[in-house]
Amino acid sequence: MSTNVLFPSGVCPSAVQPSAARERWARHGFAPLEVLVEVVVAPGWVRLAGPARTSWLARSGRWVPMNPAAVQAMASDWQTVSARVLVVVRDEPGSVVAELGSAPVGTSAEVLGWLGWPTVREAGRPVSVRDRFGARSNDYWLLEAAMEALGLPEAAGDLPVLPGISVVASARGAQSVLAGTVGSVIEAAGRLPGRTPWECIVVDDLSTSPLRLPEGLPQQVRLVRASERVYRGGARNLGQSLAAHPVTVFLDDDLQMAPDYLLEHAVRHLLWPDLITVSGREEYLEPDAPTPQRLPHGKQTPGGAGHLRDIGAGSRVGPREVYELVMRGDIVASRSVADVGFPPDYVAYGPEDGTFVAKALSCGAFVVPVPETGLYRRGYHRTGNLVAQDAARTAAFVANLERQERHFDAPADAGWAGAR
Structure with a gap:
């Protein structure tokens, strides 16, 4: 992976042999890990x-x-602590796979901040999504250190199994591109280790003409049709309610995965339990252009991967900052994060992706770019949209931004306040 992990000041990296760490991991059946x-x-x-x-x-x-x-009550009495950073089998704290580093002295706030805890005490009062997110760091160096210690993602293909993956594709009027979208999921699933379970759920958001899947697809692919118009966020929530696996890919109907997409994303979720991953690159294709047999070109993560580390950490958080976290139409989320749900009150053109991510991060998740893979966006004419004119489309988007501001100012630990 060659991440060149940047350890925080005062943390001394440990010398870890990836092959030895994987050997210890193998004794636990390559179970999911955590730091x-x-x-x-x-x-x-x-x-x-x-x-x-x-x-x-x-x-x-x-x-x-x-x-x-x-933990918060105990940490309030800590002044300085010594720390060791460990990779352990998930939910088995005594089963250590690797030691990543150590810090002879640090403050409790600093150490908790590595794991995504807010850097300020909340004094028992309700805290908004905006305040909570702005008070914590999205610096995911612990995940990078764990991947480097285990030689991932390069060694991912040698693993016998990865977390099961559910792909939820929200679709409306997408018959012309549906075969390509589903076909790319099937091809990417073929790159997963052989025992990795997967499924693809296409949610038809009440298209004017009901969508149809191509014939001869694997049994893991199925189509469900919403009973009423629920828009993209609601369609994703419907798909998540039917999903069976611990990791969910939320995909727009006009996106096609690169062949290594599922493998690259899933391996990161094997090492971190509360995680959102997003693709590092996207390439636009004309409707009739062939899909290239290579990784997508096009823009990479805005400002480079390091830019995402700077979101939050004491800075103001608003729509623009959150939009820069997720701007490609795909979100891959651990089950605990996916179950947060998308805001169901956006209609037509809405910023549901960024609002969902802000909510998840305020609850302790990290958002991490995956530069090794990406997506192709297949251009086509969406049919059946409620906003056919630019003026109406703009008005709907402005109304949704107002809803987003209310969600940002709502309590972080509550549901989607004010949603229909």
């Missing part, structure tokens, strides 16, 4: 997880679970 930070404080040994995960306290020779509120 914990072990600290030594007054209560004893604590292995910290992200704010949406269970942390652990060593007591009487075993690891006792701690919920996020207990």
